[in-house]
Structure formats: C-alpha cells, structure tokens
Amino acid sequence: xxxxxxxxxxxxxxxxxxxxxxxxxxxxxxxxxSRFPIEALDALRSAGALSAAVPDALGGPGASxxxxxxxxxxxxxxxxxxxxxxxxxxxxxxxxxxxxxxSPWYEGYLRDLHREQRLxxxxxxxxxxxxxxxxxxxxxxxxxxxxxEFEKQAPTVSYGAxxxxxxxxxxxxxDAESGDQVLVLTxxxxxTLEPAGAxxxxxxxxxxxxxxxxRGKFGPEQVLQVPFSDVxxxxxxxxxxxxxxxxxxxxxxxxxxxxxxxxxxxxxxxPGEPVPAARRLSEVMAELALLRGEVSQALADFIAFDTDxxxxxxxxxxxxxxxxxxxxxxxxxxxxxxxxxxxxxxxLGYKNDTPYxxxxxxxxxxxxxxxxxxxxxxxxxxxxxxxxxxx
Amino acid sequence: xxxxxxxxxxxxxxxxxxxxxxxxxxxxxADLFTAGMTSHASVNLMLALEDAFDIEFPDRMLTRSxxxxxxAITGAIDEIAVQNGQAA
Ligand SMILES: Cc1cc2nc3c(=O)[nH]c(=O)nc-3n(C[C@H](O)[C@H](O)[C@H](O)COP(=O)(O)OP(=O)(O)OC[C@H]3O[C@@H](n4cnc5c(N)ncnc54)[C@H](O)[C@@H]3O)c2cc1C
Numbered sequence: 397x398x399x400x401x402x403x404x405x406x407x408x409x410x411x412x413x414x415x416x417x418x419x420x421x422x423x424x425x426x427x428x429x430s431r432f433p434i435e436a437l438d439a440l441r442s443a444g445a446l447s448a449a450v451p452d453a454l455g456g457p458g459a460s461x462x463x464x465x466x467x468x469x470x471x472x473x474x475x476x477x478x479x480x481x482x483x484x485x486x487x488x489x490x491x492x493x494x495x496x497x498x499s500p501w502y503e504g505y506l507r508d509l510h511r512e513q514r515l516x517x518x519x520x521x522x523x524x525x526x527x528x529x530x531x532x533x534x535x536x537x538x539x540x541x542x543x544x545e546f547e548k549q550a551p552t553v554s555y556g557a558x559x560x561x562x563x564x565x566x567x568x569x570x571d572a573e574s575g576d577q578v579l580v581l582t583x584x585x586x587x588t589l590e591p592a593g594a595x596x597x598x599x600x601x602x603x604x605x606x607x608x609x610x611r612g613k614f615g616p617e618q619v620l621q622v623p624f625s626d627v628x629x630x631x632x633x634x635x636x637x638x639x640x641x642x643x644x645x646x647x648x649x650x651x652x653x654x655x656x657x658x659x660x661x662x663x664x665x666x667p668g669e670p671v672p673a674a675r676r677l678s679e680v681m682a683e684l685a686l687l688r689g690e691v692s693q694a695l696a697d698f699i700a701f702d703t704d705x706x707x708x709x710x711x712x713x714x715x716x717x718x719x720x721x722x723x724x725x726x727x728x729x730x731x732x733x734x735x736x737x738x739x740x741x742x743x744l745g746y747k748n749d750t751p752y753x754x755x756x757x758x759x760x761x762x763x764x765x766x767x768x769x770x771x772x773x774x775x776x777x778x779x780x781x782x783x784x785x786x787x
Numbered sequence: 788x789x790x791x792x793x794x795x796x797x798x799x800x801x802x803x804x805x806x807x808x809x810x811x812x813x814x815x816x817a818d819l820f821t822a823g824m825t826s827h828a829s830v831n832l833m834l835a836l837e838d839a840f841d842i843e844f845p846d847r848m849l850t851r852s853x854x855x856x857x858x859a860i861t862g863a864i865d866e867i868a869v870q871n872g873q874a875a
Pocket of ligand 1: 554763769771773775
C-alpha cells in the first residue's frame with residue numbers, strides 16, 4: 397500500500413472517531429441550542445483535518461477528493477452541522493488549491509492554513525441576487541495606498557463568527573457588469589463582520605449561518621486571477637454538490653440505521669412474530685440505495701471529467717446538467733429516506749429523546765432543497781436543455 | 788473566415804445576445820460575457836446560431852469559451868463546416 401493510501405486510512409479512522417466520540421454525543425445539544433459544534437471543530441483541528449486537501453507540494457497531506465467526501469459522510473453520521481461546516485470549508489480549500497495558478501500569496505496562504513489549521517467561510521450569496529452565484533452586486537473598489545476594499549450584504553454566512561478567513565465573490569470593479577466576477581480571500585485581521593440577523597432555523601442549526609455586512613480591506617494579490625466562470629464551473633459548483641450530497645447521504649444513512657435498530661429491537665421482543673415496520677424499512681432501504689448510487693456515480697464522473705486536459709469537460713453544459721442532477725436528486729431523496737425512517741419507527745422516532753429519534757435528521761435534510769433553491773437549478777437546466785445534446 | 792460569416796454572426800448577436808452595447812463597437816476578440824451577455828442569453832445565441840447556419844454544436848463545443856467572442860464563434864462554425872465537408 398502506498399504512503400498516501402495509508403495516510404488517508406489514518407485520516408478516515410480519526411474522522412470516524414471524532415464523529416462517534418466527539419460530534420455525536422453533543423449533536424442534540426448543538427441542534428437544540430443552535431450553537432457551533434466547537435468541540436468537534438477543535439478535534440478536527442487537532443487531527444490536522446482542516447488542511448487535509450492542501451496539496452503535498454505546499455506541505456499538506458494532499459488527500460484525494462474521495463477521501464474528503466468519505467470524511468463528510470462519516471461526520472454526518474454523527475452530526476449534520478459539523479459535517480456541513482467541514483464540507484463547506486473543504487470546498488473553499490480545494491477551490492483555492494485548484495485555481496491559485498502559481499500565485500505566491502495564495503501558496504503562502506495555504507501553507508499558513510496547514511500550519512495554523514485555519515477555517516474558511518464563504519460569502520457567495522448576496523442580498524439582491526440570492527443564491528445566483530454567477531452575479532454579484534458588491535464590487536472590488538480601490539482604496540488608499542494601492543489597497544482594495546469591499547462591502548457586501550451577505551444574507552447567510554455559515555460559521556461566519558467562528559471562521560478565520562472568508563472567501564467572497566465580488567464584481568471585478570465598481571463599473572463591471574454583474575457577471576464579471578472575481579473571488580477574494582480576506583483574513584480575519586483584514587475584515588469586519590457586522591451581524592445582520594439571527595440563525596434560528598428548522599434545521600442545520602449548528603452551522604450558525606446568520607447574515608452579516610462584510611467589510612474587507614486587502615491587497616491586489618488577494619484577487620484570484622483566473623476567470624471566475626472557470627472557478628465556478630470546474631470547482632465551486634460541482635464540488636459543492638458532491639460534498640454536500642455526501643453530507644446528506646450520511647444523514648440519510650444515520651436515519652435508516654436508527655430505523656433498522658428499531659426493527660431489530662422489535663423483532664427481539666416478539667421472536668417469530670412478523671414486524672410490520674420491517675416492510676416499510678425494506679422500502680426505505682431501496683430509496684437509500686438509489687441515493688447512494690447517484691452520490692457515488694457523481695463522484696466517479698467528476699474524477700473522470702477532471703482528468704480532461706484543461707478541465708474542458710467540466711466547462712460543458714453536459715457537465716453543468718450532470719452535477720445539477722446530483723444536487724436535485726440527492727436533495728429530494730434525502731428527506732424521503734429520513735421521512736421513511738420516521739414512518740418505520742413511528743412515535744419513538746417522532747419523539748426527540750429516544751435512541752430512535754430521527755426528527756433532527758429530517759429537519760436537517762430539509763435544508764438540502766433550499767441550499768441554493770432547487771427551483772433555481774431547474775430554471776438553469778430548463779435553459780440548457782434547449783441546446784445540450786447529451787444527458 | 789469569410790466576411791459574410793462575420794456579418795451574419797454579428798447580425799445574430801444583435802438580435803439574441805441582448806448586449807447593453809452596440810455590437811458594431813465590439814472587436815472580434817472582445818469578451819462578450821464581460822460586455823454583459825448573461826448565460827441565459829448565451830444559450831439563446833447558440834440556438835439562433837444553429838438556426839442561422841443550419842448546424843448543430845456538439846456538446847463538447849457547448850462551453851463558455853466557444854461563445855465568448857465573435858472570433859471564437861467563427862472558429863467553432865468553421866470547424867463544424869470542415870467536419871461537414873463544406874468549404875468554410
Ligand atoms: C444550511 C445553509 C447554509 C448556507 N451557507 C451559506 C454560506 O456559507 N455562504 C453563502 O454565501 N450562502 C450560504 N447559504 C445560502 C444559499 O447559498 C442560498 O443563497 C440560499 O439558500 C438562498 O438562495 P436561493 O437562491 O436558494 O433563494 P432566494 O434567492 O432566497 O430566492 C427565494 C426563492 O425564490 C425562488 N427563486 C428565486 N430566484 C429564482 C430563479 N432565478 N429561478 C427560479 N426560482 C427562483 C426559489 O424558489 C427560491 O427558493 C446557506 C444556505 C443554507 C440553507
């Protein structure tokens with residue numbers, strides 16, 4: 397076995413331990429109090445997991461996308477919010493690593509991130525454009541002494557108050573069109589986040605994602621130079637859909653396992669008698685298999701597309717449709733599995749204080765359809781379908 | 788590339804790209820997206836080009852870079868014409 401594979405196995409063992417021993421025991425409390433899962437994040441930092449995706453050329457472990465995706469799934473078995481925070485952070489790290497294009501500033505930043513286990517939040521959505529990542533209102537604006545600045549009304553910034561750094565989409569300049577965008581990373585000492593609203597939600601409560609007015613002041617070298625459309629199509633959108641859906645698969649699997657445990661306990665109570673819940677559980681198992689199939693196939697497709705020279709294939713409409721399909725299917729299927737698990741378990745699943753409670757899983761799963769509204773993706777797909785020939 | 792092709796592409800752009808600027812002010816290598824073409828408009832442009840030139844863009848050509856300038860569009864149309872065995 398190669399060194400890399402051994403290192404990835406060690407990472408996964410450690411992630412499983414954190415999910416089971418650190419995140420899961422406080423998952424109900426994190427949910428109830430809508431508080432940040434700080435002990436899980438501390439454990440992830442101690443394990444060096446926040447820099448798992450930093451390439452080895454920059455001193456990091458260079459874990460594969462498969463390994464990172466698996467971590468998201470394992471963490472979600474213990475605590476959805478912890479897993480989603482981890483997933484979003486890794487999307488940011490991978491996006492920077494894949495597009496830094498030799499920039500000394502960004503290379504130095506990733507080395508710092510590895511050494512200091514820094515946590516990156518993101519502000520892509522905006523008051524006025526919502527979840528439309530391809531348009532911005534706030535702009536990179538010249539400031540004094542060759543510096544740049546911005547002010548962005550961000551409606552939803554997950555773990556904004558707990559992050560070290562922030563990745564923000566902005567218009568390239570004050571006179572740029574809304575679609576002429578760049579990505580900017582600002583460090584904690586270069587920005588202020590003024591709270592704008594609370595985060596008291598149905599689910600994903602521990603992601604702590606309220607609105608903020610973000611103000612940043614930074615150097616021109618912090619503007620990622622590659623075209624934003626490349627970054628969005630080759631990395632942010634497909635990687636988000638892949639890692640989010642691994643989180644959702646973890647939530648669905650945990651709900652299913654609770655239903656399975658319930659059915660097993662019922663069968664033991666009255667040996668030899670039929671367990672009505674087992675029939676419903678069988679249906680849920682088939683639904684979960686569909687979800688798992690799509691999530692794994694999309695990951696395999698991304699890895700195949702990504703080997704293409706110049707990542708041209710990830711720039712095609714067929715690719716946009718492919719990874720939108722993943723998001724649409726997984727976000728519909730996850731609450732379906734959780735709801736099915738609830739029906740199989742019955743009242744003990746509906747109660748919040750039993751070993752078979754799945755209310756939290758169902759509530760967390762309902763965020764999937766809104767985390768960039770499916771309606772928005774369907775509208776995009778509808779346009780692309782008019783011209784795309786495959787898929 | 789013929790002058791007619793260039794004129795025909797500009798005509799389709801004028802009608803379908805919904806640019807906030809006059810198409811005649813754009814050079815052949817000007818970035819249409821930077822000039823304000825939305826991705827929605829770019830799909831309408833592709834459909835209109837297929838219709839005007841009686842061609843089909845294969846999926847591998849349906850990328851942003853192929854439609855980002857008049858020059859790039861011309862290159863794509865020429866490539867399809869060559870594949871179809873027509874003189875470009
Ligand atoms: C748990 C969670 C964490 C998040 N974390 C972050 C984060 O860290 N950073 C960040 O930037 N954002 C974050 N978001 C925000 C997210 O990216 C979306 O911006 C947000 O969910 C709302 O945007 P929207 O486009 O889905 O809906 P909105 O823009 O609020 O629109 C409302 C509704 O109108 C409809 N609609 C609007 N426009 C269209 C259209 N063009 N076509 C069809 N229908 C339309 C849809 O039904 C949509 O649900 C998070 C969201 C969630 C749920």
